[in-house]
């Protein structure tokens with residue numbers, strides 16, 4: 326009898342896994358002190374926090390001045406926030422007539438019901454609510470600009486953070502569908518469609534956005550006939566959208582390329598045809614893969630709205646910059662830019678977190 | 692044209708597929724050469740041959756996943772041309788099962804099955820679901836309806852793929868090596884479903900090297916090599932008395 330030939334005496338019945346080391350100590354040991362290197366990094370990080378956080382807190386809150394009418398009222402060693410109270414309206418609304426500011430607030434509030442059914446599509450009633458989402462851009466534009474009985478506000482009154490949000494949001498909403506079409510165009514079987522899409526994408530990716538901003542302000546009015554005189558902010562939105570679309574297109578194209586050919590063939594074999602195959606089979610999968618890149622583009626777009634400064638629009642950054650040129654508030658750059666940064670950070674961070682949530686939720690069945 | 696190009700059974704007067712002088716090139720490579728083939732309604736054909744002989748290309752021409760340069764292709768009375776309407780009409784009549792299953796991973800099994808009936812046939816959702824469950828029953832996996840394809844075994848996925856095609860109530864089913872990507876113990880469950888389908892009278896073109904399946908259900912076995920149909924015969928004849936040297940060599944390698 327061969328000594329290599331053996332059988333088990335009894336089959337092993339399944340057992341529960343051994344208990345993990347739980348509790349705070351267990352967690353600390355597993356995550357922060359698992360090795361000497363990890364422990365050293367943990368201590369270094371704690372040291373850096375200890376250096377930075379108390380200093381920032383002391384400067385920004387404990388030693389800071391909050392009241393006053395000029396920078397000379399700020400006498401302590403910390404930050405001077407005295408301007409916030411006076412200037413907050415301008416930072417948020419620009420030169421929008423204060424008695425009409427409710428329209429901006431309303432437009433922004435309506436964004437919540439407009440976004441919810443899109444962001445969380447398992448919400449009850451999402452189907453109906455999505456009609457409102459589709460109508461939202463027009464509702465918001467009507468509220469901001471007015472007309473049809475509502476007092477008209479010329480767009481050169483737009484400014485502050487409201488301008489950043491308006492341009493950013495319009496760019497985001499428009500560049501996604503447009504970018505998807507460009508990505509499909511670049512992979513089209515039709516040579517002319519492919520050529521035009523590629524040319525568009527490469528042009529907008531190959532030239533800095535600032536250049537397009539100048540073009541929006543200076544060049545377009547020269548080329549367009551006078552009765553086509555598009556509003557400056559409208560022109561900026563169109564250019565920002567085109568610019569972002571080129572990036573979205575490339576991100577989506579990457580997603581499309583990551584799918585096996587068989588997916589498209591199976592859809593074709595079922596008789597779905599090109600557009601239905603794209604909408605029902607290909608894009609849902611390609612977009613899911615593209616989420617990180619798409620959100621990345623949106624975040625970049627939102628921050629790039631500050632570039633309107635070069636064509637003399639007063640967004641939040643330009644308002645802050647001109648305020649610290651005012652002798653009353655001279656030299657408060659740190660405070661003003663920190664203040665502005667918080668606005669951008671909160672919004673960009675929220676977008677980033679949402680994209681993580683979306684990725685996790687869509688990661689079903691894999 | 693030889694006898695072997697003609698249907699063996701079924702209603703010989705009403706061919707469902709007629710291929711005349713079909714030629715196809717990939718660039719300069721002559722992938723299909725002077726193919727003539729007539730398939731009768733209800734006929735079961737098994738296509739075999741060495742890898743790269745053009746088997747997939749041939750059946751993919753039938754539902755226009757590949758286009759051909761020369762010859763004519765009639766499917767159920769419709770001539771295949773560049774006309775998108777014709778192509779989509781034919782595709783909804785012709786089911787196809789792939790080696791890699793190609794289920795849609797973002798949809799549940801049930802949604803995979805109802806997608807085309809709802810969007811192509813305009814079937815109400817409830818009816819489509821009823822139909823899908825009926826076919827999932829027929830491939831023996833109704834209990835998996837709400838899972839995602841990634842949660843199923845290969846054999847189960849391939850059976851869902853078959854059910855998905857059947858939900859369009861096709862008149863012809865094409866199979867491109869349906870069991871080649873499967874672990875041995877799963878091949879049987881898929882072949883059983885296919886035998887069952889063959890018994891129901893479905894017109895089938897099956898690329899496979901499962902010669903047991905060919906012997907059991909095929910009306911005709913076609914051997915392809917170098918883009919041509921080298922030999923076509925009833926399975927009894929084909930396996931016991933092959934005529935061409937190439938066929939003999941091929942059979943000696945796989946049997």
Ligand SMILES: Nc1ncnc2c1ncn2[C@@H]1O[C@H](COP(=O)(O)OP(=O)(O)O)[C@@H](O)[C@H]1O
Pocket residue numbers: 717720722740741742743744745746747748749
């Ligand atoms: N998309 C393609 N482009 C170029 N050559 C191809 C393409 N598809 C198949 N071929 C070639 O055509 C021949 C037949 O391929 P195929 O029909 O897939 O063979 P089989 O299915 O019999 O293995 C092979 O030589 C293969 O390399």
Ligand SMILES: [Mg+2]
Pocket residue numbers: 746747748867868
């Ligand atoms: Mg093949």
